[in-house]
Structures are given as structure tokens and as C-alpha cells.
Amino acid sequence: MNLLEKKAATSRRTPKPRRRFALPAPSTSVLFLIIALVLLYGVIYPNAHVLLAALQHDGSWSPANFFAVLSQRTIVESALTSITLSVLTVLLCALAGVPLAFLFERYAFPGRRLFAALAALPLVLPPLVGTVAFIFLCGESGILARSLQHVFHLSKAPWSLRGWGALLLFHTYTMYPFFYVLTGAGLQRVDAGLAEAARSLGASRARVLLRVTLPQLTPSLIAAALLTFMTSMASFSAPLLFGGNVRVLTLEIFNARQRGDTSIALTETVLLALISLAALIFFQRYEGTRRFVAAAMKGTTRRRQTIGSGLGRLLAACAAIAFSLLLALPIATLVLVSFSRDGSWTTQTLPPVYTVSNFAHLATDVDARSVFGNSLLMAGIATLAALVWSFCVTALTATGRRTRWKRLINVLVLLPWALPGTVVAVSIAEAYGQPNALTGSFILVGTFWILPVVYFLRFMPLVVRAVQASIEQLDRALEEAAGVLGANWWRRFWRVRLPLVAPGALAGALLVFVIAMGEYVASVIVFTPGNRPVSIAIASAMRDFNLGTAAAYGVILIAMIAIVMIVAGRLESRAR
Amino acid sequence: MPLLSLNNISKRFGATAAVADVSVAVERGEFFGLLGPSGCGKTTTLRIIAGLEAPDGGTVEFEGRDITTLQPERRGFGMVFQNYALFPHLNVFENVAFGLRARGGRGISPTVREGSLQERVEQALDLVQLPGFGTRRVDELSGGQQQRVAIARAIAIEPSLLLFDEPLSNLDVALREDTRRELRALVKRLDLTAVYVTHDQVEAFALCDRIAVMSEGRVHQVGAPRELYENPANVFVAKFLGRNNLIRALRLTSSNDPSTRFKTLEGGHTLIVSARHDQLMRLAVNKPCLLAIRPEAITVSKDQDGSEAGNRLAARIEHLEFSGATTTITLDANGLKLEALVLQAEGFRIGHECVVTLPVDRMELLSES
Structure with a gap:
């Protein structure tokens, strides 16, 4: 079927398609409004702002300026x-x-x-x-x-x-x-x-x-x-x-x-x-x-060649x-x-003095503990928000008819994933660095909230994808069966979709949590001195040649990641 | 008044019409079949009845009430899905209880709810012969047991209509035949009305009181199994239900009495057919048409002295296919190819001349579509 035929087929559809198995109409409107607002403030406005600001040079509008800088x-x-x-x-x-x-x-x-x-x-x-x-x-x-x-x-x-x-x-x-x-x-x-x-x-x-x-x-x-x-x-x-x-x-x-x-x-x-x-x-x-697409349905089982x-x-x-x-x-x-003492490793092949003081320092020092506290809190907020957000988005996009609106929402949701962390951070920093029409006198830059917001925007596509994938794997007949048995939308969501999607969603969220814990690329652009995440602390420890401290931060991050990977693996295998 | 009626239902998916102008009425207490090849729209029709799809046109009426736009959860029907759709995160008891819990107070008084819930789930599991299976995990069960749980879940809510979407297609042949018998007995014992989708003619014949034969989104004929088999309304039904000999012919005589003469295009034989008056009214003399006769209706004898009345043709045996209880004989009567199904094929050899008899009352005149 060529494009024209497809178009014709679409236009031949009945004018008012009745929705089945979608959210009840009032909830849909509310959800749509929330999603539209988050996308407007988080994705559309910052990126549009950066694009327009780049085109606008010395107060005048012209792509010529853009190309002048570009050249x-x-x-x-x-x-x-x-x-x-x-x-x-x-x-x-x-x-x-x-x-x-x-x-x-x-x-x-x-x-x-x-x-x-x-x-x-x-x-x-x-x-x-x-x-x-x-x-x-x-x-x-x-x-x-x-x-x-x-x-x-x-x-x-x-x-x-x-x-x-x-x-x-x-x-x-x-x-x-x-x-x-x-x-x-x-x-x-x-x-x-x-x-x-x-x-x-x-x-x-x-x-x-x-x-x-x-x-x-x-x-x-x-x-x-x-x-x-x-x-x-x-x-x-x-x-x-x-x-x-x-x-x-x-x-x-x-x-x-x-x-x-x-x-x-x-x-x-x-x-x-x-x-x-x-x-x-x-x-x-x-x-x-x-x-x-494989034409054959019944495949031959693959056998590994044993090296004889x-x-x-x-x-x-x-x-x-x-x-x-x-x-x-x-x-x-x-x-x-x-485990090496800060400042002891100079010209030797291996660090000469070993101590647990770096880890003890991280555990006791108020500053170091606050750094971990900051990262835990900010990554936690971003992850939790991403989890709730991905259920909101999928509630709207993964049920009922596919429409142009839903496709647009999907593209906008996944856009921050396609953009480098630097771009996301710069766009938020530039868009919310001074008062503007959308936010009034509120300035995000310099507050605690800028990092959780940037983490959320950078990593929520991963959670949305994880939840979407889990929903796609879900047998449609399960929710239909629940519907025929008398369960309304909310009951289907709580009793069927949520328990079945939860392991996959949680695995995705945990992954995002550890990635956000170690985030550096965007953090270095928008962090505030009063609210330093772990990655900034590592970088400054490296600058001060406190190699042992920098390494200890890194080891703790890796240990956290290892634990989360194991837990996520368990969750995913249970989801199957 | 029928319990359920579909009035001119149609449904398109993109450019293809899945269901086109389907009208069907199901009586109370009836085991009703939707039969057709895959992609004929039977499952879509069932999903429209369940409320899982909204029709593009037409209405669905239940007990005289228009339920076309009613959400599935408010219809009170039970449905058994092809892959059973058991909830993998719930055990057998919770699966069966799901519908009862979802209905909450509806139908059950709150004070006796838990007790009666327990009772009703156990009752449903007893009915499908899975007593004491409540605490089992769904994935521990065999395919046949899962299928029973799916049926228990559907009947536990005491549905006003039971819908089946090819529920036996995932079972092996022996189990399928047993389950078929039990299923019909269960539905009849509980005095339920059922709509059953299948592509298997044998299954539909064994289970259903009446069947709607569908293809390409349209209903070709509705009737009891025997009626469909013996008086197919058109070529599709004649071909789809069992094997059939289709003979191209021209009408010879103009009188509209039951014994009309036809001339076959292949072989040029003259055949007498007892056709219905209304069919003859639509067919002019010298117009081509199709005649049908079932292979088992044809008799084959070695010589002329057959005593049965009917159309007798000389033929040559082209092929013999032995399949246990019966043997299929392929015959060539002066260019007219026929298949005959006989119980005893002793004495017949490939290449032998013989006489075939096509009984007048077993020949059908088919309308073209």
C-alpha cells in the first residue's frame, strides 16, 4: 500500500471513532493537561529558547547571525x-x-x-x-x-x-x-x-x-x-x-x-x-x-560449538x-x-601506603556525607518523578487508539534521550536563568531544584521506555479479560497492569537512579556550590590530587551500581 | 425475542473490512457457533459482542436493550480467550475470584461477601473438575488445566452470556475431543447461552445448536449443523463444510417442478436434481449453475444392475485412497471428475470401469455466492 492509499484509508474512517479500553474521558483530559505542561516547560520551551536565542544575535533576528557565529x-x-x-x-x-x-x-x-x-x-x-x-x-x-x-x-x-x-x-x-x-x-x-x-x-x-x-x-x-x-x-x-x-x-x-x-x-x-x-x-x-521478519515460525535450536x-x-x-x-x-x-593515603602516591609504581581512612573519611566527614546525601536525594527525587511520570505517559499513550497526538507526545518524551547531557543542561540553564513569560519571576538556576529537574529530564525517557516495553510485552488479552470480568479502568490498572509491569518499571527506575547518582556531564554545568553531587566532589578531589578520596567515591558508586544491577536482574527475570 | 441480536454490524481496520453488515440473532439457552476460515471476521464479531471492539456501524442488542456503546465491564458476559489470558501474578483462586471481586457488591450482599466468594469460587472449580486447585500457581498447571481455570473464571460470575474465542485450539487432539464433550454438557447443565468462535468444522458441529458460517466479514448461512451440511446456501458453505463434488451445469427444462434436468458442462451428462422452487425461480433456462453432491452420497457399483434410482453414469476409477474406515475413490465420468466415499472398496481397481449413482434427492443446486 503506498502513502496515498494509506491516507485515503485513514480519511475513510468513521468521523468519530469510539474509544475502547482507554481512560475515562475526564481523567484523560487531566492527564493530558499535566503531560502537556511538563513537556512544555521541560522539553519544548527550553529547547525552543536555546534555538531562538542562538538565532537572535545582539538583539536582532537573523539566521545570518547564526551562520556568522557558526563559520x-x-x-x-x-x-x-x-x-x-x-x-x-x-x-x-x-x-x-x-x-x-x-x-x-x-x-x-x-x-x-x-x-x-x-x-x-x-x-x-x-x-x-x-x-x-x-x-x-x-x-x-x-x-x-x-x-x-x-x-x-x-x-x-x-x-x-x-x-x-x-x-x-x-x-x-x-x-x-x-x-x-x-x-x-x-x-x-x-x-x-x-x-x-x-x-x-x-x-x-x-x-x-x-x-x-x-x-x-x-x-x-x-x-x-x-x-x-x-x-x-x-x-x-x-x-x-x-x-x-x-x-x-x-x-x-x-x-x-x-x-x-x-x-x-x-x-x-x-x-x-x-x-x-x-x-x-x-x-x-x-x-x-x-x-x-523471519518467515519461518518454528526455528531450529541453536547449538554452541564446543571447542574440542x-x-x-x-x-x-x-x-x-x-x-x-x-x-x-x-x-x-x-x-x-x-585504599591509598591521599598525597602518598608520587613516583612509586604502586601506591606505597594503604589505609581505610578514605572510606572512614567519607563516612564521617560532614562535607563528604552531605555530598552523598545530596546525590541520593536528588537522584531519588528524579527517579521517583520519572517513575510516576512514565506511568502517566503510558496510561495516556499505551491504551486505546493511536493518534497523532500520542505520537507527538512519544517523540517529545524521548527527545531528551537523543540530546547530549550538555545540551539538556545548557537549555535548562539558559531558559530558566532569568525571569520570563512562562515562569514569571521564578528562577530555577542556582536553586536546589535545578539538578533534580535536569536529572529527571535526562533520564525519564529510559524509565518511560522500560514501562512501555513491559506494557508491550503484556498480553493485551489480560486487560481485556479483566474488563470482561467487570473491572473498570482503575481496577484494571491497579490489579492487572501495575503488578505485571512493576518489576520491569522498577528495574528501569533503579538503573536510572544509579546513573543519576554518578551524573557529571550536566551537573558540572548547572550545580550550585551549596549542593554538590558526588561527581563534582570526585572531580574536585582529582583537582586537589586527593587521589585516594576520588577513588573511594568511585568505588562506592560502583558498589551501588553492582547491587542495583543484581536487584534489577532479579526483578527482570521475575517479570518473565 | 432473541437474547442477543447483532443488527447490520460492520467494522473496518484501516482499508480492510473485518466485519461487513453482519446480522445474527442468538436465542436464550442456545449454543451458537461462529464458524469460518481465519481472517473471516468471526473473532472481531465476538469481540464486538464482548465490547472489546466498537463497531463502525450497526447495533448490538441484548435482551432488547441497545448495548452497542456499553463498556465491556458493564455487560456481565463471561469470556474464554484463545490463550486463556489467566493473570500470571494471581493464583487459581484469585483468578477465578477476580470477576466476583471486580463486581464488588453487584449481585452479592457485602455482609456475606467473603464467605460467599469462597463458596462460589470453589463451586466454579468443582464444576470444571479442579477441586482444591485454588492455591496453585497458574504457570504450574497443564494447558488443559489452565483452560479449565479460564472456563471457571468465566462462569463464576454467572454470566448472562458466555463467549468462547477458539478455546480448544491450544489443546492436543485427544484432549480437545474430551473437553468438547464436557464443555457442551457444562453449558447445557448451567442453562447458559454461549457464542463459540472456531475455524474447525468438526468442533462446531459437535458443540453448537446453530452455526453462522462466515467468510470475508460476511455471514453466508445460519442454521443447525445438519441443515448447513445438507443444504448449503452457496458455493462457499458447500466447499467449506466437509468435502463436496461441485459440478458445473446448464439448466435444461423450464418447468419449476422439483425434478429439473441439468446438463453437465464436463462430460455432457443429463442429471435430474430436486431443487427448491425459489432457487429455480432465480435461474433461467440455459444459464450455467453449480450442482453439489457429497462424496458419501455417491454409490459406486461394478455393473449396471444397481437397484437405486437416480442419475447413473458410467465412469472409470482413476485413484483409490485408503484411509482406514473409508476409502475415497476418484472417478472420471467422460471428463466429469467425481469423488466418492465408500466403506467397502474391495474389488475396485484403478482403471476399472464402473457405474456411479447420484441420488436425485442428494443433489443440491447452489447459488453462486
């Missing part, structure tokens, strides 16, 4: 740098992640399950904590460089962790799991019967891989490339701490704001947002043309162990440094 060499250069860095990151991550996924999915060897889980580890590392751990391990005064220096009696460090190489290494380390996890999931879905059919038709192994397996993996690969590209575009901590003279957009926006150069900051923000959105649209368009020979098994196991050690090394370093 400054530094801005164009940093945009190109960001894009180049992201494209290279995508390529390197694919090279690391895809073969690894094949290794773990296709072959059985001792310890496979454990190492397969370990390989996804960098995914849950907060970017700032990962950056700090990387500096301790690979920096020019880090453990690796110092060891080589001592072994070979070098007069100075064998390398410096600066610039393109350092950024690409770090990006590959933290982002290859996108390719690894999604390719693995894709491989699990690929029907082994298709490969068997191809083999029976006379295709060689290589031909099966190229013509049958990889085409089916394309959607997974595109999704992974998209996630990697977007994460790399939004990357801030690594360029800040060891980017050297690689000037990416996120960093340039931060610097321009520090200098007070608002017009440049705004223009760069708009540019970053546009590049991210363009990438999103490009990848999704491409994905749309490459989606295959003793030597092969040994090699595979060794490679897997070496690899997972490599992955665990930054975290191990972080743990080690967290």
Missing part, C-alpha cells in the same frame, strides 16, 4: 572533531565488540558464562569514574607507565595519556559493549535453521556468514552504531581530563560558558543537538530499510581470562587507589 573556525573545527572522533569510535568499537560477541555466542568453553557477563562490564561504569580509573591505570604517572619506566629504567614516562589515541582507547573500552551486547542478542535471535539451510544449499561457511548471518544482524549493528555514536558525541569527562588539544563540542560548550561567551555556547549547543538528532534520524531511517581439542580449549579459556582481566584492571586499580 568561526573553532566552532566548525570542534564540530568536525566531534564527528570524526565519534565515527572512529564506532569503527573501533565494532571491531572489538562484534568478534567478541561471535566468540561468546558461538563457542562453548570453560567459564564462558562468567566472562560473557564480565565483557559487558564497562557499560555500567559512570563515565567520570571510568575516566578517573583510566588515568590511574594508563596515565603517564599511572601504574602501567610507571611499571615500564621502572623495569626499563626510563628517565620519563613511556607515553602520555593525551589526545586522539587516549580518547579513542578510552571510548573503545567504555563503548564497545554496545556492539558486544547487541550483536550477542542479535545472534541469539538468528534462526540457526537458516544457516543450516544455506549450508545444505552448498554455501561455504564464509558465504553463510556474509550472505545469511550478517544481513540478519544488520538491525543490531545499526542500533549499536547509533548508541555508540550518540554516546561518543555526548562524551565529556574523557575529553575534559585527557583530551589534550582535541577540542570536542561538549568541551567547547562548557569552556564558552565558563568564559561567559553565551552566544558561542548557544550556537554550539544548537549545533550539537542538530548533529545528534540528524544521526538519530539517519540511523533509524537506515534501520527501517534493513529490518527482516585440548589446546583450543586452553587457548580460548586463556584468551577469555586475559581479556576479562584487561576489562577488570581499571576497576581493580580504582579499588587499590581507594
Whole structure:
């Protein structure tokens, strides 16, 4: 059916469709109003404000001004740098992640399950904590460089962790799991019967891989490339701490704001947002043309090839162990440094003095405790709000007829996810930094509430997606059965939808909670000195060379994440 | 007055008409079937009855009341879903009690509510022969047991109408036949009215008092199983219900008496058919039409001395297909292909000449659509 026919079919529908299984009308109106207001204040207005402010230069309206600022060499250069860095990151991550996924999915060897889980580890590392751990391990005064220096009696460090190489290494380390996890999931879905059919038709192994397996993996690969590209575009901590003279957009926006150069900051923000959105649209368009629906219903069960020979098994196991050690090394370093006394580690290979005083300090010091208290409170508020919000949004969008309004709401809800954290923070800071028509004399910037608001906006799409996914998995017939049995909308919601969706929703919310606990990119733009989150405390500890304290903060964050991941895993498996 | 009547119901999904101008009346105490191939609109019709879909046009009346726009939870019907739709987070007891709790005070006085709830759930579980299963988790049950729980849940609320959406299609063949028998007995014992959707003709015949045969969103014929089988209203019904020989023919004689002569297009045989007067009125002489005769109505004999009256044709045996109790014989009567179903096929060989008899009263004149 072509577009015109579709249009015709839509217009032929009866003029007033009666809604079934939607919210009762008065509640719908109230809910719609609330959602519209939140989206207006949180998404539409701040972004529109930044866009208009970028177009408006020295009080006059003209796109020419925008292009005048845009054509400054530094801005164009940093945009190109960001894009180049992201494209290279995508390529390197694919090279690391895809073969690894094949290794773990296709072959059985001792310890496979454990190492397969370990390989996804960098995914849950907060970017700032990962950056700090990387500096301790690979920096020019880090453990690796110092060891080589001592072994070979070098007069100075064998390398410096600066610039393109350092950024690409770090990006590959933290982002290859996108390719690894999604390719693995894709491989699990690929029907082994298709490969068997191809083999029976006379295709060689290589031909099966190229013509049958990889085409089916394309959607997974595109999704992974998209996630990697977007994460790399939004990357801030690594360029800040060891980017050297690689000037990416996120960093340039931060610097321009520090200098007070608002017009440049705004223009760069708009540019970053546009590049991210363009990438999103490009990848999704491409994905749309490459989606295959398996025609066969009854698939062949996939069997892992066991590596038979003793030597092969040994090699595979060794490679897997070496690899997972490599992955665990930054975290191990972080743990080690967290027990070192601040200021004691100078030129030695390893920190010389060990103590638990860093953790004791974090537990007893009023300032450190308030930092954790701040982060817990703000992440908690944002998570709770996101949870309630996602049930509001899905109550409106996941029942009854699909309408243009609902699609628009969905797009607006997911928009902050597509925007880098820097863009979200700058847009809120700029929109609510001075009195305006929408907020009257209320100024958000400088208050406690700015961080919870930014966390909420940044991460609520994740919770909404989690709840939406749970609802989509829900058998429609369950709510219909409840309806036929006499349950009205509210009863269906409380007795059927909520209990069944709760595990998935909670898992999503917990994930958002720990991500918000370690949030740095947006926090660094809008935090207030009286209300510092953990990430800001880590950054300032690093600046003061209190390495042990910085590491201890990081270790606690990682421990929290580990606990939450285990709980979320349990919840999700129970949801099935 | 019928208990339930659908008046000119229609429903479109995008550009396709799922249900087109369907009118059906279900009497009180009747086991009513909606039968048709997949995608014929039978499930959509059932969902419209349940209130899960709103029709684009037409009305649904129950006990003479227009319930077209009434929300499903206010209709008081019971429904058994194809995949049972048992609540996975509730145990068997809570699943069966769900409808009773949802109705709250409606029908049950609050003071005796808990006690009577317990009683009614146990009663329902007894009826489906699952006594004492209340504390079981739903996912611990076998498919057949889940199906019984789904039925218990639907009848616990003492529904004024019971709706079934292919509830037996997920069971294996042996279990399906047993459950079929029990289901009909249960519905009849409780004196319930049921509407049952299925694509399985055998199932519909075994269960239902009357059946509406549907395809492409339209109802072709409504009637008792035997009536549908022996007097199919049109080509679709004749083909869909069991095997049938369809013979293209021209009308020869003009008199509208019951024994009219037809000439077959293949083979050029002259056949006498006892057609109904109203059908003949619509068919002019020398106009093409379709005749139908069931394979089991055809008799095959080795020589001319058959004593049965009817249309006798000489034919050659083309193929024999043995299937246990019966044998299907494929015949060629001078270009006219026929299938006959016989109990005894001894003595017949492929290539042998024989005589087939098509009894006058077992031949049907079909209308084209």
C-alpha cells in the first residue's frame, strides 16, 4: 500500500471513532493537561529558547547571525572533531565488540558464562569514574607507565595519556559493549535453521556468514552504531581530563560558558543537538530499510560449538581470562587507589601506603556525607518523578487508539534521550536563568531544584521506555479479560497492569537512579556550590590530587551500581 | 425475542473490512457457533459482542436493550480467550475470584461477601473438575488445566452470556475431543447461552445448536449443523463444510417442478436434481449453475444392475485412497471428475470401469455466492 492509499484509508474512517479500553474521558483530559505542561516547560520551551536565542544575535533576528557565529573556525573545527572522533569510535568499537560477541555466542568453553557477563562490564561504569580509573591505570604517572619506566629504567614516562589515541582507547573500552551486547542478542535471535539451510544449499561457511548471518544482524549493528555514536558525541569527562588539544563540542560548550561567551555556547549547543538528532534520524531511517521478519515460525535450536581439542580449549579459556582481566584492571586499580593515603602516591609504581581512612573519611566527614546525601536525594527525587511520570505517559499513550497526538507526545518524551547531557543542561540553564513569560519571576538556576529537574529530564525517557516495553510485552488479552470480568479502568490498572509491569518499571527506575547518582556531564554545568553531587566532589578531589578520596567515591558508586544491577536482574527475570 | 441480536454490524481496520453488515440473532439457552476460515471476521464479531471492539456501524442488542456503546465491564458476559489470558501474578483462586471481586457488591450482599466468594469460587472449580486447585500457581498447571481455570473464571460470575474465542485450539487432539464433550454438557447443565468462535468444522458441529458460517466479514448461512451440511446456501458453505463434488451445469427444462434436468458442462451428462422452487425461480433456462453432491452420497457399483434410482453414469476409477474406515475413490465420468466415499472398496481397481449413482434427492443446486 503506498502513502496515498494509506491516507485515503485513514480519511475513510468513521468521523468519530469510539474509544475502547482507554481512560475515562475526564481523567484523560487531566492527564493530558499535566503531560502537556511538563513537556512544555521541560522539553519544548527550553529547547525552543536555546534555538531562538542562538538565532537572535545582539538583539536582532537573523539566521545570518547564526551562520556568522557558526563559520568561526573553532566552532566548525570542534564540530568536525566531534564527528570524526565519534565515527572512529564506532569503527573501533565494532571491531572489538562484534568478534567478541561471535566468540561468546558461538563457542562453548570453560567459564564462558562468567566472562560473557564480565565483557559487558564497562557499560555500567559512570563515565567520570571510568575516566578517573583510566588515568590511574594508563596515565603517564599511572601504574602501567610507571611499571615500564621502572623495569626499563626510563628517565620519563613511556607515553602520555593525551589526545586522539587516549580518547579513542578510552571510548573503545567504555563503548564497545554496545556492539558486544547487541550483536550477542542479535545472534541469539538468528534462526540457526537458516544457516543450516544455506549450508545444505552448498554455501561455504564464509558465504553463510556474509550472505545469511550478517544481513540478519544488520538491525543490531545499526542500533549499536547509533548508541555508540550518540554516546561518543555526548562524551565529556574523557575529553575534559585527557583530551589534550582535541577540542570536542561538549568541551567547547562548557569552556564558552565558563568564559561567559553565551552566544558561542548557544550556537554550539544548537549545533550539537542538530548533529545528534540528524544521526538519530539517519540511523533509524537506515534501520527501517534493513529490518527482516523471519518467515519461518518454528526455528531450529541453536547449538554452541564446543571447542574440542585440548589446546583450543586452553587457548580460548586463556584468551577469555586475559581479556576479562584487561576489562577488570581499571576497576581493580580504582579499588587499590581507594585504599591509598591521599598525597602518598608520587613516583612509586604502586601506591606505597594503604589505609581505610578514605572510606572512614567519607563516612564521617560532614562535607563528604552531605555530598552523598545530596546525590541520593536528588537522584531519588528524579527517579521517583520519572517513575510516576512514565506511568502517566503510558496510561495516556499505551491504551486505546493511536493518534497523532500520542505520537507527538512519544517523540517529545524521548527527545531528551537523543540530546547530549550538555545540551539538556545548557537549555535548562539558559531558559530558566532569568525571569520570563512562562515562569514569571521564578528562577530555577542556582536553586536546589535545578539538578533534580535536569536529572529527571535526562533520564525519564529510559524509565518511560522500560514501562512501555513491559506494557508491550503484556498480553493485551489480560486487560481485556479483566474488563470482561467487570473491572473498570482503575481496577484494571491497579490489579492487572501495575503488578505485571512493576518489576520491569522498577528495574528501569533503579538503573536510572544509579546513573543519576554518578551524573557529571550536566551537573558540572548547572550545580550550585551549596549542593554538590558526588561527581563534582570526585572531580574536585582529582583537582586537589586527593587521589585516594576520588577513588573511594568511585568505588562506592560502583558498589551501588553492582547491587542495583543484581536487584534489577532479579526483578527482570521475575517479570518473565 | 432473541437474547442477543447483532443488527447490520460492520467494522473496518484501516482499508480492510473485518466485519461487513453482519446480522445474527442468538436465542436464550442456545449454543451458537461462529464458524469460518481465519481472517473471516468471526473473532472481531465476538469481540464486538464482548465490547472489546466498537463497531463502525450497526447495533448490538441484548435482551432488547441497545448495548452497542456499553463498556465491556458493564455487560456481565463471561469470556474464554484463545490463550486463556489467566493473570500470571494471581493464583487459581484469585483468578477465578477476580470477576466476583471486580463486581464488588453487584449481585452479592457485602455482609456475606467473603464467605460467599469462597463458596462460589470453589463451586466454579468443582464444576470444571479442579477441586482444591485454588492455591496453585497458574504457570504450574497443564494447558488443559489452565483452560479449565479460564472456563471457571468465566462462569463464576454467572454470566448472562458466555463467549468462547477458539478455546480448544491450544489443546492436543485427544484432549480437545474430551473437553468438547464436557464443555457442551457444562453449558447445557448451567442453562447458559454461549457464542463459540472456531475455524474447525468438526468442533462446531459437535458443540453448537446453530452455526453462522462466515467468510470475508460476511455471514453466508445460519442454521443447525445438519441443515448447513445438507443444504448449503452457496458455493462457499458447500466447499467449506466437509468435502463436496461441485459440478458445473446448464439448466435444461423450464418447468419449476422439483425434478429439473441439468446438463453437465464436463462430460455432457443429463442429471435430474430436486431443487427448491425459489432457487429455480432465480435461474433461467440455459444459464450455467453449480450442482453439489457429497462424496458419501455417491454409490459406486461394478455393473449396471444397481437397484437405486437416480442419475447413473458410467465412469472409470482413476485413484483409490485408503484411509482406514473409508476409502475415497476418484472417478472420471467422460471428463466429469467425481469423488466418492465408500466403506467397502474391495474389488475396485484403478482403471476399472464402473457405474456411479447420484441420488436425485442428494443433489443440491447452489447459488453462486
